[in-house]
Amino acid sequence: MSLEGRNIAILIAPRGTEEPEFTEPKEAVAKAGATVTVIGLEDGEAETVTGDLDPAGRYPVDRTIGGASAADFDGLIIPGGCVGADKLRASGDVIAFVHDFFAQGKPVGVICHGPWTLVEADVVKGRTLTSYPTVRKDIENAGGRWVDEECVCDQGLVTSRTPKDLPAFCSKIVEEFEEGRHPAQARSA
């Protein structure tokens, strides 16, 4: 499989994004040939964590969300981390950006607490997905169908539960990003 020529965006919060849910999907799509752009809320470096609370790494932000457009990308990755996901959903620019990927029928991979941004963007209704267990109720109340599987793929929407699911998640997002647009992805936007 090859993602040569594809532009993939990955979101990161200023603090609190879960380290391996950021690094591993990023590496997987880069290894497949994609150009990956790290999109943050602020310029400079973002600080990741492990286990939701423990400081992990520091990563440069390539582009701030204010200057980013879904039209420039072929796919989107949204990592978890409880605080990181909470900070991402708090940004109206992030929510508009996420919504646009759905409206444009582009594949999106979301893991752990990441689906809170989907709930906030109102793109969950009628979709089948998984998440960290605590997000289940919020997904169901938003009209989504929650299932307990390591990786769920619903017409361009790829979701997983925790860092343990990363091998399956990384493999599936590369596959979906290679397939390209999924017109049915737009049905919940």
Next chain:
Amino acid sequence: MSLEGRNIAILIAPRGTEEPEFTEPKEAVAKAGATVTVIGLEDGEAETVTGDLDPAGRYPVDRTIGGASAADFDGLIIPGGCVGADKLRASGDVIAFVHDFFAQGKPVGVICHGPWTLVEADVVKGRTLTSYPTVRKDIENAGGRWVDEECVCDQGLVTSRTPKDLPAFCSKIVEEFEEGRHPAQARSA
């Protein structure tokens, strides 16, 4: 006002409960004369944070949730902290405990990300409340009416948004705990 003879429970997560949202309400009800019991998920000490991520204090757990019953208390306080609130909602014992306070018409004070436990316990429908802004959507999707005020009191349910609201929150929970049972509190249980 006096809370002499009243037993008040306050929840704390093993890690990630927001420091001042734990300490200030606890001190306010104790100062008014209440006996306060710190209820945790595990024996030993719990670690609080400030700003969702930075380590703050360590506090002994008085009783674990497995051995706690709402019948033993006259009121409940649920602090926030993004990770702490997420860990509390993950516990079925915590959710049953929270639900029982509503079923028994007892006053409950909840701040910041704390209302996630109310969403999880299905006691939000038809109630008016506030929270940290990121929890708004989850409350509304659960059937609650969200308002942006420093302190909201809906027949025994007291809610506030952030640590800045603590003076109003602490004053109001003491008042509600003194009033005692609010039969209308049970209407959403």
